[in-house]
Amino acid sequence: MEMLSCDLNRDSDVSLYEQLYTFIKIEIMNGRIPYNTKLPSKRKLSEFLKVSQNTVETAYEQLVAEGYIEGIPRKGYFVLASEDLEYVQEKMPSYNQPSERQEQLRYHFHPSWIDTEHFPYDKWRRYAKNIIDIENQSLLLMGDKQGEYELREEIANYLYQARGVHCSPDQIILGAGIETLLQQLILLLGQSIIYGVEDPGYHVISRILNNYPNEVQPLEVDDRGVKVDTLDVLPIDVVYVTPSHHFPYGSVLSANRRIKLLNWALSSDNRYIIEDDYDSEFRYSGKSIPSLQSMDKSEKVIYLGTFSKSLIPSIRISYMVLPKPLLSRYQKELSFFQCTVSRIDQHILTAFMKEGDFERHLNRMRKVYRRKMEKTLSLLRPYSEMIKVVSDLSGFHVVLEVRNGWDEEKLVQSARESYIKIYPLSNYTMEEQYGGYPRIVLGFAGIPEAQLPTAIKTLLTSWDKGTGTLAQKSGMG
Amino acid sequence: MEMLSCDLNRDSDVSLYEQLYTFIKIEIMNGRIPYNTKLPSKRKLSEFLKVSQNTVETAYEQLVAEGYIEGIPRKGYFVLASEDLEYVQEKMPSYNQPSERQEQLRYHFHPSWIDTEHFPYDKWRRYAKNIIDIENQSLLLMGDKQGEYELREEIANYLYQARGVHCSPDQIILGAGIETLLQQLILLLGQSIIYGVEDPGYHVISRILNNYPNEVQPLEVDDRGVKVDTLDVLPIDVVYVTPSHHFPYGSVLSANRRIKLLNWALSSDNRYIIEDDYDSEFRYSGKSIPSLQSMDKSEKVIYLGTFSKSLIPSIRISYMVLPKPLLSRYQKELSFFQCTVSRIDQHILTAFMKEGDFERHLNRMRKVYRRKMEKTLSLLRPYSEMIKVVSDLSGFHVVLEVRNGWDEEKLVQSARESYIKIYPLSNYTMEEQYGGYPRIVLGFAGIPEAQLPTAIKTLLTSWDKGTGTLAQKSGMG
Numbered sequence: 001m002e003m004l005s006c007d008l009n010r011d012s013d014v015s016l017y018e019q020l021y022t023f024i025k026i027e028i029m030n031g032r033i034p035y036n037t038k039l040p041s042k043r044k045l046s047e048f049l050k051v052s053q054n055t056v057e058t059a060y061e062q063l064v065a066e067g068y069i070e071g072i073p074r075k076g077y078f079v080l081a082s083e084d085l086e087y088v089q090e091k092m093p094s095y096n097q098p099s100e101r102q103e104q105l106r107y108h109f110h111p112s113w114i115d116t117e118h119f120p121y122d123k124w125r126r127y128a129k130n131i132i133d134i135e136n137q138s139l140l141l142m143g144d145k146q147g148e149y150e151l152r153e154e155i156a157n158y159l160y161q162a163r164g165v166h167c168s169p170d171q172i173i174l175g176a177g178i179e180t181l182l183q184q185l186i187l188l189l190g191q192s193i194i195y196g197v198e199d200p201g202y203h204v205i206s207r208i209l210n211n212y213p214n215e216v217q218p219l220e221v222d223d224r225g226v227k228v229d230t231l232d233v234l235p236i237d238v239v240y241v242t243p244s245h246h247f248p249y250g251s252v253l254s255a256n257r258r259i260k261l262l263n264w265a266l267s268s269d270n271r272y273i274i275e276d277d278y279d280s281e282f283r284y285s286g287k288s289i290p291s292l293q294s295m296d297k298s299e300k301v302i303y304l305g306t307f308s309k310s311l312i313p314s315i316r317i318s319y320m321v322l323p324k325p326l327l328s329r330y331q332k333e334l335s336f337f338q339c340t341v342s343r344i345d346q347h348i349l350t351a352f353m354k355e356g357d358f359e360r361h362l363n364r365m366r367k368v369y370r371r372k373m374e375k376t377l378s379l380l381r382p383y384s385e386m387i388k389v390v391s392d393l394s395g396f397h398v399v400l401e402v403r404n405g406w407d408e409e410k411l412v413q414s415a416r417e418s419y420i421k422i423y424p425l426s427n428y429t430m431e432e433q434y435g436g437y438p439r440i441v442l443g444f445a446g447i448p449e450a451q452l453p454t455a456i457k458t459l460l461t462s463w464d465k466g467t468g469t470l471a472q473k474s475g476m477g
Numbered sequence: 478m479e480m481l482s483c484d485l486n487r488d489s490d491v492s493l494y495e496q497l498y499t500f501i502k503i504e505i506m507n508g509r510i511p512y513n514t515k516l517p518s519k520r521k522l523s524e525f526l527k528v529s530q531n532t533v534e535t536a537y538e539q540l541v542a543e544g545y546i547e548g549i550p551r552k553g554y555f556v557l558a559s560e561d562l563e564y565v566q567e568k569m570p571s572y573n574q575p576s577e578r579q580e581q582l583r584y585h586f587h588p589s590w591i592d593t594e595h596f597p598y599d600k601w602r603r604y605a606k607n608i609i610d611i612e613n614q615s616l617l618l619m620g621d622k623q624g625e626y627e628l629r630e631e632i633a634n635y636l637y638q639a640r641g642v643h644c645s646p647d648q649i650i651l652g653a654g655i656e657t658l659l660q661q662l663i664l665l666l667g668q669s670i671i672y673g674v675e676d677p678g679y680h681v682i683s684r685i686l687n688n689y690p691n692e693v694q695p696l697e698v699d700d701r702g703v704k705v706d707t708l709d710v711l712p713i714d715v716v717y718v719t720p721s722h723h724f725p726y727g728s729v730l731s732a733n734r735r736i737k738l739l740n741w742a743l744s745s746d747n748r749y750i751i752e753d754d755y756d757s758e759f760r761y762s763g764k765s766i767p768s769l770q771s772m773d774k775s776e777k778v779i780y781l782g783t784f785s786k787s788l789i790p791s792i793r794i795s796y797m798v799l800p801k802p803l804l805s806r807y808q809k810e811l812s813f814f815q816c817t818v819s820r821i822d823q824h825i826l827t828a829f830m831k832e833g834d835f836e837r838h839l840n841r842m843r844k845v846y847r848r849k850m851e852k853t854l855s856l857l858r859p860y861s862e863m864i865k866v867v868s869d870l871s872g873f874h875v876v877l878e879v880r881n882g883w884d885e886e887k888l889v890q891s892a893r894e895s896y897i898k899i900y901p902l903s904n905y906t907m908e909e910q911y912g913g914y915p916r917i918v919l920g921f922a923g924i925p926e927a928q929l930p931t932a933i934k935t936l937l938t939s940w941d942k943g944t945g946t947l948a949q950k951s952g953m954g
Contacts, residue, residue, distance in 0.1 A: 067731025254544025343791035
């Protein structure tokens with residue numbers, strides 16, 4: 001190719017080299033400069049176009065870098081690409097508004113929402129301010145793969161004091177949510193493991209497991225927790241349980257069943273118990289229920305905990321405590337996983353725990369949630385014939401059995417028409433149906449205390465619409 | 478059982494009910510109160526022990542809650558647990574110091590470390606301060622599962638401007654690191670998919686894939702990027718590539734190969750290309766290399782990006798852009814996954830991008846890294862006979878071919894003796910061996926500019942120890 005005719009616009013914002021580069025690129029992509037063509041030399045082209053030799057060189061170098069042409073020493077530049085295709089789109093595409101917009105709601109009884117009025121914003125902000133500082137430069141780089149050691153020390157101490165959990169900081173692995181940790185655990189335990197999960201239960205667990213090759217078996221639950229006898233007849237290797245406060249029923253796994261479960265795990269090397277201790281901080285009467293891990297002397301319990309209830313759900317800090325045999329396997333086989341929690345956030349939390357603020361926060365929140373639960377119960381009491389509270393009285397939600405003649409769907413739909421969102425029990429079951437009256441998992445923790453009376457009255461009124469059952473039976477209206 | 482003799486210590490810090498509860502629990506667990514025993518009535522026991530009836534009731538209720546005894550109305554309290562086992566350990570276990578302590582190092586040439594001196598700590602702290610506020614209460618609760626919409630809008634705009642990526646915010650999914658997103662992607666694409674990955678390449682990818690049932694094939698790489706011709710002969714469905722800047726070689730996937738790769742993907746519904754665009758912001762000469770996604774008109778490219786290089790590695794914010802068919806499958810099948818990035822951090826980053834600080838930061842850092850790269854090259858230049866820079870000149874590291882007669886292991890070991898950590902190429906290869914001279918992936922970005930001369934000279938001296946080859950050939954020492 002002797003020469004390239006290219007109209008350069010000297011008044012444009014686009015630099016001359018970029019105009020030349022774009023021109024040649026499009027010529028090549030459209031096939032107008034064929035494969036193997038030799039481009040004009042830099043000197044000749046710069047004279048012809050009346051630009052500096054540097055301009056041509058920069059354009060050529062960019063084309064070399066992107067693989068459109070190649071430079072052969074002492075021979076010149078040759079075209080490499082050959083296809084007759086124009087892939088690059090030139091306009092910013094328009095896009096639709098987000099499909100998943102926040103629903104219009106007055107009250108949202110979400111079972112995992114927390115109180116947001118009493119969070120110590122000032123303290124958290126102060127710790128954040130101290131930590132985001134050039135003095136702490138190294139915190140920008142990746143930290144310990146299992147999580148910052150200082151934070152794991154704080155967690156180990158807290159778990160021992162509050163939950164009787166015996167572990168060293170070495171055994172703790174931090175992660176961005178229980179789901180993230182569970183995925184690592186599934187990889188660690190292997191594809192042949194068969195899982196038993198509580199049904200009803202924390203539904204996300206079985207949904208995650210269903211995406212892995214592993215088989216999953218539902219385990220029935222009653223008012224003493226998961227029925228461990230089932231384990232004698234099903235081929236299960238690892239069970240996922242919430243022994244201190246079953247989700248969503250609220251039952252506590254009885255001492256008898258705990259011992260049976262631990263003995264079941266003992267009888268084979270492959271067997272493990274995953275204990276999800278998601279909200280045991282919030283028991284409002286008596287002592288807290290001991291963790292299953294505290295009763296285990298044989299390294300059979302994998303303990304899962306989270307700051308989602310005790311602090312902030314959206315901060316995404318959870319942890320697992322691995323029994324020592326699993327820990328060494330983890331460090332050998334999965335050590336390429338970086339910690340998924342922001343290192344700055346880990347240090348803010350460390351300071352918050354070290355200074356005693358976490359303990360103070362828990363003590364304050366326990367009172368807040370107890371008041372909310374008591375208020376909820378007292379608001380429901382007048383309707384006790386129609387609405388029976390079937391869960392135990394701890395944590396962030398109650399389970400209601402509703403006897404106004406409606407089914408779950410109608411209860412949820414009717415609340416929805418009053419701009420109230422509630423969650424039916426069947427959201428948390430693996431089997432489609434459950435017997436008896438319809439049940440609602442009612443999260444009260446996220447409703448501000450002052451709004452609770454109106455929120456619950458509005459809900460009850462919505463259930464009363466049309467039938468008038470509640471009003472009649474309870475002297476309402 | 479007529480009565481229970483229990484020594485209560487009235488001077489203890491432990492409450493009376495707790496002493497009674499612990500006593501009965503241990504008696505039951507040790508089998509000294511057998512199964513089905515009826516406990517003394519509350520009235521009788523309180524008279525006998527000279528404590529209030531309330532104390533006994535609280536102790537009994539805790540034992541009921543934990544399932545050691547049960548209360549039968551009008552009959553009394555009966556023992557439930559029966560096993561002859563004492564599980565509860567009573568002492569805080571001592572634990573060893575952490576096994577994985579920070580190694581003593583003078584200089585760490587980590588390929589993914591960034592400059593930490595020039596991060597705008599003040600600005601970040603200010604945004605953090607504004608966002609951690611009771612005015613933003615709702616940020617404590619879980620947000621959008623794909624990530625905050627405002628942040629996804631900022632990212633979509635940035636990707637269009639900087640990388641020519643065409644996507645709507647709807648298509649973006651945020652996650653705590655590329656590894657977290659990749660795991661979701663593996664589940665989304667399914668177990669039968671066969672992956673092709675660059676070899677050498679970002680080693681973590683193949684290590685993660687190896688933990689899934691999916692088959693993985695290595696793909697060779699040369700100075701024009703991954704050899705796409707291999708795809709004609711191997712049964713591969715999805716390829717993982719770094720087209721703008723191959724990791725670690727640094728080569729750019731040529732225009733010709735890009736078009737071949739896109740056409741390969743087009744020819745079957747199952748086929749996709751995962752484009753990891755990890756450091757394309759940092760090209761120091763010419764324009765940036767267009768992303769492969771910008772050339773794709775057929776929804777075949779899954780684009781992965783991260784703030785690890787452009788901002789902070791330890792903040793753990795990455796994203797993927799799903800082609801529309803995969804997006805609807807994701808929203809249908811994997812919508813139970815909560816976003817793994819802290820919502821507060823997402824809002825800090827949104828503000829940082831919206832106010833133009835991210836762009837300013839990138840422009841400043843591009844200059845910082847260019848200076849570090851130029852300094853590195855000029856320090857190596859006198860030894861060009863012994864040390865050849867074989868990577869292209871962009872990003873955070875250079876690949877050195879070292880010809881002093883040593884192998885990789887000796888080069889790494891010798892540096893280590895001078896308290897310098899470097900990474901051999903074989904860390905990033907799937908096949909054990911590669912031909913030719915040993916290669917080192919030298920990350921210069923994390924070394925402070927002022928320390929670069931000493932750091933590199935110390936490294937070269939360590940390689941020269943014993944042999945004196947470098948000193949001889951380059952007139953050193």
